[in-house]
Amino acid sequence: MAGKAYTPSGFEPDAHERFYGLTEMGDEGLRKDNRLQTQRRPEYATYKEIQEYRKRGESYILGHYSYEMMYDIYPGIEDKLVEGSIDTHLHIYPDYVPRDIDIIELAIEASRAKMGAIVCKDHFFPNVNGAWAAQWVVDQMVEKGELEKACKVLGTHILAWTYHVDQIHLIRKYPNLGYVFFPTMTGRVIRGAYAGPPMPVLDRKGNLKTEVKECIDACAEYKIPMATGHTGLGDSKSRLALCRYAHDVGCKMLITHAGVIVSRGNSTVEEMKEMAQLGIYLDFQANCFLPNMMHPAVNPNTIMDIMRAVGPENNIVATTDFGQPTCESPVPAWKHFIRCMIHFGFTEDEIRLMVRTHPAKWLGLEA
Numbered sequence: 001m002a003g004k005a006y007t008p009s010g011f012e013p014d015a016h017e018r019f020y021g022l023t024e025m026g027d028e029g030l031r032k033d034n035r036l037q038t039q040r041r042p043e044y045a046t047y048k049e050i051q052e053y054r055k056r057g058e059s060y061i062l063g064h065y066s067y068e069m070m071y072d073i074y075p076g077i078e079d080k081l082v083e084g085s086i087d088t089h090l091h092i093y094p095d096y097v098p099r100d101i102d103i104i105e106l107a108i109e110a111s112r113a114k115m116g117a118i119v120c121k122d123h124f125f126p127n128v129n130g131a132w133a134a135q136w137v138v139d140q141m142v143e144k145g146e147l148e149k150a151c152k153v154l155g156t157h158i159l160a161w162t163y164h165v166d167q168i169h170l171i172r173k174y175p176n177l178g179y180v181f182f183p184t185m186t187g188r189v190i191r192g193a194y195a196g197p198p199m200p201v202l203d204r205k206g207n208l209k210t211e212v213k214e215c216i217d218a219c220a221e222y223k224i225p226m227a228t229g230h231t232g233l234g235d236s237k238s239r240l241a242l243c244r245y246a247h248d249v250g251c252k253m254l255i256t257h258a259g260v261i262v263s264r265g266n267s268t269v270e271e272m273k274e275m276a277q278l279g280i281y282l283d284f285q286a287n288c289f290l291p292n293m294m295h296p297a298v299n300p301n302t303i304m305d306i307m308r309a310v311g312p313e314n315n316i317v318a319t320t321d322f323g324q325p326t327c328e329s330p331v332p333a334w335k336h337f338i339r340c341m342i343h344f345g346f347t348e349d350e351i352r353l354m355v356r357t358h359p360a361k362w363l364g365l366e367a
Helices: 027-040 047-055 103-112 128-143 166-171 210-222 236-249 258-263 269-277 300-310 330-344 348-363
Strands: 086-091 117-121 152-158 177-181 253-255 281-285 316-319
Touching (some): 086 281, 086 316, 086 330, 086 348, 103 117, 103 330, 117 177, 166 210, 210 236, 236 253, 236 269, 258 269, 258 300, 269 281, 269 300, 281 300, 281 348, 300 330, 316 330, 316 348, 330 348
Parallel strands (some): 086 117, 152 177, 253 281, 281 316
16 A cells, blocks of 8 residues: 555655665574674664754664664555566576576566566576467456556577577577577576586687677677676676677677676776766666575675766666576565665666666667
């Protein structure tokens, strides 16, 4: 229910601020933050004093009770921003493992939320056929009057096993293709992912391999967006080489997990701004922002701080990266993420850039 039902006297002045859960990874980090909070917290504060803390954006210092006094933030405040929004990073069943939701259920939920589009990923194989089927279902529901409007349902193609360019020539003919991305759980691009042979994008001289260039060239020719995948998560040379070559040939490239890369010290805010000036898009996902069973102890302020430092205008594409069965379900997580952006102080225009304008430009869905 909207917040107005609970505050008949009207809203208090907006109090956008940092989040209460000031935590770092690990138990020691949690204990350390708790000690810091206790040291800064006054023994007693009146209601009036609490409101002064809130106006300064510091109610998190006072703890749980005071932080709950967010009359200006309520479930549903994000609905108008969810309408027309696009989540480009989802892991949905059918997949190689169970997922929280299947692609048809997700398409229906996203359509009911009036989202503009969803893009589902698979770490190993193309999933455009499932996207086409889910699109058919929601289109039929609209025709029968069971849905007001159908969201666009897109799948992806991953360069999981080879960089041979013929796969780009062929996948372009399939309907409901959102984008092509570089290896994630194959190619040994991250530690612990050993499926398939090694697939470096650079040769021994540090230059992009010919076959990698050919794939980027083909995507540029066919106007197919691309993403770095996990390639370059900890290897800035590979990441920057992909992005700069994509810029040179006119391919629309997105840096997957850009927020995580910066938070782990594998890139800088200034480097991300530089990439944005080259027309590169930057993926900032809720998966490492909202505490969940994949990331049970996170500082929810970190990703927001980086987003603010980079600047929403610099091609930030907000996503969820959800669909895991132990985490929040994708559409509620999307609403939750946007609501938290509001609370953190991003304006409606800034949020629309990140959840609608930039993803639409990257995917070529501006119309």
